[in-house]
Amino acid sequence: MSNTDTLNPEGNSMRDAWSIADDVTYLNHGSFGPSPCVVEQARQAWTDQLERQPMNFFLRQMEEALTEARESLATFVGADADDLIFVDNATYGMNIVAASVELKAGDEVLVTDHEYGAVMRIWRRVCKQTGAQLVVRKLPQPFVSANETAADFLEGVTDKTKLIVVSHVTSPTALTLPVKQICHGARQRGVQVCVDGPHAIAMTPLNIRQLNCDYYVASCHKWLSAPFGTGFLYVAGRRQATVKPPILSWGGSISGNAPNWKDEFNWVGTRDPAGFLAVPAAIKFLERTGIDQFRESTHQLAEYARLQIDEAFGMGDIPAPDSIDWYSSMIALPIPTGNEEQPREGHRDPLQDSLWEQFRIEVPIVHWQRRRFVRVSCHLYNCRADVDRLTDALRTLIR
Structure with a gap:
């Protein structure tokens, strides 16, 4: 496989390298990162x-x-x-x-x-x-x-x-x-x-x-x-x-x-x-794929998530300055708190469960400093369509 064929945040031609279920939008590599099939085999x-x-x-x-x-x-x-x-x-x-x-x-x-x-x-x-x-x-x-x-x-x-x-x-x-x-x-x-x-x-x-x-x-x-x-x-x-x-x-x-x-x-x-x-x-x-290309591609996708979700909710005040020096393949973006009570430490936000139950999207909803964030992780099997799916689901669930 060539780098030019696989490292494209607009497509997801590398998804086949993993055994992730077809009906799942997985944006949580930062918590539990599944291994590529070749690593599972090893x-x-x-x-x-x-x-x-x-x-x-x-x-x-x-x-x-x-x-x-x-x-x-x-x-x-x-x-x-x-x-x-x-x-x-x-x-x-x-x-x-x-x-x-x-x-x-x-x-x-x-x-x-x-x-x-x-x-x-x-x-x-x-x-x-x-x-x-x-x-x-x-x-x-x-x-x-x-x-x-x-x-x-x-x-x-x-x-x-x-x-x-x-x-x-x-x-x-x-x-x-x-x-x-x-x-x-x-x-x-x-x-x-x-x-x-x-x-x-x-x-x-x-x-x-x-x-x-x-x-x-x-x-x-x-x-x-x-x-x-x-x-x-x-x-x-x-x-x-x-x-x-x-x-x-x-x-x-x-x-x-x-x-x-x-x-x-x-x-x-x-x-x-x-x-x-x-x-x-x-x-x-990762070395065969190209470690620099991996970092660039996943950062571009995180940048796209930053633009899409910030545009959807206009919260501003994003913790990470817009630079790869401050965030790379993962970004935490502020979203409205909603009417739910903040979950106790170690417990999931109901929004996280709703994203999974209604849309088959796995992404963590994080509470920090009395604010609520969606933390988007981007790996080689992700693409812009995953971010779009998440953004649309958040719009539907947060009213």
Whole structure:
């Protein structure tokens, strides 16, 4: 398949590369990104290999295969393979960080007001257990420049700040935050940084070495389209000695390799590692398509969604400035609140259910700062007709 034939936001010639049901308009890759068929096949092939001879696979093949998969992923995200471990998802990785960073009464953990709900719950609990304080820094809007946004956020750092937790791409507002500048400023101040990056992998250029953060957590099942249940945790060498595994098992190499910090995480009891081993297939799929073309095409579609939905409702005050520097393949757009009560945290907005039940459209309706947003995710199987269908459905349902 050629790039010119497939990367066309006005058509959907790549939809056949996925097994998504024909009657579904799927605009939620940012939450649960289905894998292309070739990635599904790669995962199944690894499971088949395991089932044919489990002893041979676990004792003689798995460790080397995981190393090769980790090396492929490390190259893609600009990190050293020795600094990465596979985890089930970003939330799992964030819990490892939360259990490993030493906090005491009076310490502060600094976050933005755009962070993911599960991440906030994790750090609220840790702060409650340790006596530390979770400090939420409100980012001023509208955003003007990356440097100004980072500088304003870093003004929240005090001599009590031990850790910054910041999204690379925010979940509720779909904003690309200036994490490079934030990490640089944090290092100058002697503060650790954990970047929450599940939406950044593949959607935005990433070089973890250049960020020089202490921790980076991500899910591979989103924009990279690797199998569900795949993610990674990056830990800088200076922090590896203090990282604590959430599950204790044998904690050593089963292939006789020299001990290292990853051992405690590689063998956590018996499980099927096929999803992790299929991550290179997901990387190859995007690279064959053209990663730059993927980003350009999906951003163009997100731009189209911005125009159509803003024209339909005229809400204005869109969180993301109209630039690929601030949003890429996903955009959160304000819509009228309607007459319904705001759902409790973790519960769906009735509008989201109505979009599915009446129109077979999957898209999240997000509440943030007492406002309601539709968060549109665009991948290679989407096209303008999907956005038009969503816009028409929203017009019908919001009166």
